[in-house]
């Protein structure tokens with residue numbers, strides 16, 4: 253059976269110190285999880301510090317970025333290229349709906365970002381709002397995040413999420429996870445669903461105690 257994922261997306265909410273404190277609080281409380289992978293996605297600035305701790309101490313955590321540049325190395329002011337992230341992150345979130353709406357990222361941008369990830373040994377996790385957002389061919393993991401469920405407390409029911417994810421897969425062998433108002437009361441329903449390969453958690457992952465409560469709900 254394929255491994256399942258719990259991915260924490262901290263968005264633009266934590267300083268470096270807060271990211272490190274979170275890891276040092278949560279890390280020692282985690283038992284080694286053989287059946288699912290926990291990935292934390294700090295802001296770019298904290299990736300190096302988080303990667304260092306996770307490499308030195310382990311804790312069974314993996315590190316991901318929240319985005320990656322569409323461009324290769326070069327004259328692109330303000331960009332963070334995949335070549336900089338190589339060796340620091342194992343995963344990169346690509347095409348979050350907030351980036352599609354606020355930064356006008358398109359399916360073409362997503363395609364370029366996936367190519368950058370692949371070239372630099374990073375696993376892309378492509379986030380889609382629905383069928384309008386294409387999942388490029390060389391992607392193994394995607395997340396369905398309906399906009400109505402993001403940050404609203406209105407999660408989609410697990411069976412409906414499972415059906416939608418199965419539909420988005422279109423017969424391909426890729427895995428699909430669910431994101432949108434996941435919390436300690438509903439996380440198990442998503443994780444246990446055979447069509448759902450895990451969860452992507454925003455606001456409920458910010459607080460270490462909340463996060464641990466969700467992990468404990470999976471025991």
Ligand code: PGA
Pocket residue numbers: 261397401402403404405431432433434452453454455456
């Ligand atoms: P939420 O965010 O868990 O706060 O709904 C999910 C996401 O945007 O990835």
